[in-house]
Amino acid sequence: MRLNRGYERVLSSMCTYPHPAAVRAHIDHIHTNLGDPNLFPEMAALERRAIAILGSFLGAADAVGYITSGGTESNIQAIRASKLICGARKPNIVVPESAHQSFEKAQDFTGVEVRQARLDERYAVDVSSVEELVDENTACVVGIAGSTALGVVDPIPALARVACDTDAFLHVDAAFGGLVLPFLEKKYRFDFRVEGVRSIAVDPHKMGMSTIPSGGLLFKEPTDFDALSTNTFYSVERSMTGTRGGASVAATLAVLEHLGFDGYRDVVRECMRLTNLCVERAAEFGVYPVVTPVMNIVAFKLPNLQRVALRLTARGWRVSVMGGALRLVIMPHIDEATILQFVDDLREIVKVDP
Numbered sequence: 339m340r341l342n343r344g345y346e347r348v349l350s351s352m353c354t355y356p357h358p359a360a361v362r363a364h365i366d367h368i369h370t371n372l373g374d375p376n377l378f379p380e381m382a383a384l385e386r387r388a389i390a391i392l393g394s395f396l397g398a399a400d401a402v403g404y405i406t407s408g409g410t411e412s413n414i415q416a417i418r419a420s421k422l423i424c425g426a427r428k429p430n431i432v433v434p435e436s437a438h439q440s441f442e443k444a445q446d447f448t449g450v451e452v453r454q455a456r457l458d459e460r461y462a463v464d465v466s467s468v469e470e471l472v473d474e475n476t477a478c479v480v481g482i483a484g485s486t487a488l489g490v491v492d493p494i495p496a497l498a499r500v501a502c503d504t505d506a507f508l509h510v511d512a513a514f515g516g517l518v519l520p521f522l523e524k525k526y527r528f529d530f531r532v533e534g535v536r537s538i539a540v541d542p543h544k545m546g547m548s549t550i551p552s553g554g555l556l557f558k559e560p561t562d563f564d565a566l567s568t569n570t571f572y573s574v575e576r577s578m579t580g581t582r583g584g585a586s587v588a589a590t591l592a593v594l595e596h597l598g599f600d601g602y603r604d605v606v607r608e609c610m611r612l613t614n615l616c617v618e619r620a621a622e623f624g625v626y627p628v629v630t631p632v633m634n635i636v637a638f639k640l641p642n643l644q645r646v647a648l649r650l651t652a653r654g655w656r657v658s659v660m661g662g663a664l665r666l667v668i669m670p671h672i673d674e675a676t677i678l679q680f681v682d683d684l685r686e687i688v689k690v691d692p
C-alpha cells in the first residue's frame with residue numbers, strides 16, 4: 339500500500355524528489371549523529387565540504403556554518419547570533435512585510451522585537467521604510483532573496499548600506515533563491531559578494547534536491563558563527579538541536595558534488611523555461627502574474643481565486659493561495675506535459691468562472 343502521495347501535480351511545494359545521489363548517501367549514513375563529533379568525526383568534515391560548496395555558489399568559498407533542519411532553523415539561529423553579538427538590552431530586528439513566519443518564531447524564541455518594513459510597488463522591501471525603523475538597538479536587518487509568495491529579491495546592496503550605517507547584522511533569507519539565483523543568466527547582487535552581508539540561509543532541501551531535512555546557515559566570518567557556541571561535556575555546539583542526523587548532510591554533499599554548478603544551472607534553466615511557458619500560455623486567456631517571475635515561482639491574479647483553487651484541487655492539482663494570488667512553484671519534478679495540462683485545466687476553469 340502506498341500511504342503517501344508523490345509530487346505529481348504538486349505545484350504548491352518548494353520541495354521535490356531528492357536526487358538519487360542524495361538518497362543513496364542518506365541511506366548509507368542513516369545511523370550517524372553530527373551532535374557527537376567524537377563518534378562521527380568524518381561527518382563534521384563532510385559538513386564542512388557541503389558548506390564550502392554552498393559558500394562557493396554564494397560568493398565566499400571560505401564561509402562557515404552548518405546544515406540545519408531547514409530555513410526556519412537557519413533564520414532563527416541567524417537572529418539569535420545577531421542578538422548575541424548586538425548585546426542591546428531591548429534588541430529589535432527589521433524584516434520586510436513579505437518575510438517568512440520563521441521570523442515571528444525568532445521573536446518568540448529570542449525576545450527580539452520584530453519590526454516590519456513596507457514593500458514598494460514591485461513587492462520588494464522599501465529601503466526608506468527600513469531606514470525609518472532601524473535605531474541603535476537594531477540587531478539585524480533582514481533581506482529576502484526569493485520571497486515565499488512571489489520569489490521577489492530585495493535590494494540587498496541598499497539594505498547592506500543601512501545595516502552598516504546602523505552597525506547591525508545583515509541576514510539574507512535565500513532559503514529558496516540561494517540555489518536558483520546563482521544559476522540564472524541575469525545576475526543579482528544578494529550574496530556574500532555584497533559588503534555587509536553577514537549570514538545567508540540557503541536550503542538544500544528546496545532547489546538543492548537533497549533529502550529533508552537539509553537547510554543551510556552560512557556566515558562570512560567565523561566569529562559570527564562562534565557567537566552561537568554552547569559548551570557541552572562532549573563538544574562545542576553551534577547548532578540549535580543537540581542530536582542531529584548526519585544522513586541529510588551526507589545527502590546534501592553528495593548531490594552538490596554530483597550536480598555541481600553546471601548541473602544546477604541546467605535544472606534551473608529547465609524550471610525557468612517551464613515557468614515562462616506557463617506565464618505565456620496563461621496570458622493567452624487573460625490570466626497574468628502579479629510580478630514577472632524572477633525565479634521559478636509564479637503568482638497569478640484571479641478574480642475568483644478561492645473557487646478556482648478549489649476546482650484545481652478537485653482535478654488533482656496542489657496549488658497555494660497566498661497574498662491574494664494563486665502561487666505556483668515550478669520545481670524539478672514538473673515537466674512540460676504537466677505544465678501544458680495544468681494550463682489547459684486552468685483555461686477551462688477560468689472559462690466557466692471568469
Ligand code: 0PR
Nearest residue numbers: 351352353408409410438484485486511513514
Ligand atoms: N524562508 C523562505 C523564503 C521560505 O519560503 C521558507 C519556506 C522558509 C524560509 C522556511 O523553510 P523551512 O520550511 O525549510 O523551514 N517556505 C515554503 C512555502 O511556504 C515552505 C513549504 C515547503 C511549504 C514545502 C509547503 C511545502 O510542501 O512554500
